[in-house]
Amino acid sequence: MTQPEPEQSGPEQGAVGDAVSSIPNLGPATEAAFARAGIHSASELRALGADEGYRRLLLSGSKPHFIGYYVIVMGMQGRPWNDCKGDEKKALRKRFDAVCKETRNSDSGRNLALDQALREIGVVSKAG
Numbered sequence: 001m002t003q004p005e006p007e008q009s010g011p012e013q014g015a016v017g018d019a020v021s022s023i024p025n026l027g028p029a030t031e032a033a034f035a036r037a038g039i040h041s042a043s044e045l046r047a048l049g050a051d052e053g054y055r056r057l058l059l060s061g062s063k064p065h066f067i068g069y070y071v072i073v074m075g076m077q078g079r080p081w082n083d084c085k086g087d088e089k090k091a092l093r094k095r096f097d098a099v100c101k102e103t104r105n106s107d108s109g110r111n112l113a114l115d116q117a118l119r120e121i122g123v124v125s126k127a128g
Helices: 028-036 042-048 050-059 066-076 086-105 112-120
Strands: none
Touching: 028 050, 028 066, 042 050, 050 066, 050 086, 066 086
């Protein structure tokens, strides 16, 4: 008689299926960049949306890159990255430029990765 497998609980359950890299077009490097920005799962990224997720990447130190931005947008729509063309690409360029401008003009000076690290070691409240 075999013993039943123990049930998993906590964040490990389903972690692979909810990894940022489970989104089409996104691989380990993008997943690591999102982790530095405090985004650790595909569901977190989807809840934030592409623009806010990308804004957080920029605030965490990633360099702006238009192709990287639209790869994320296309992936979150379940589309191949090279599906972005014509008027849609022009509209995404405007969104990308707006996110970059907002990030450059941000006077918060906050680094989300630093905030996350400070929360983890208890320096700042996990709620804030």
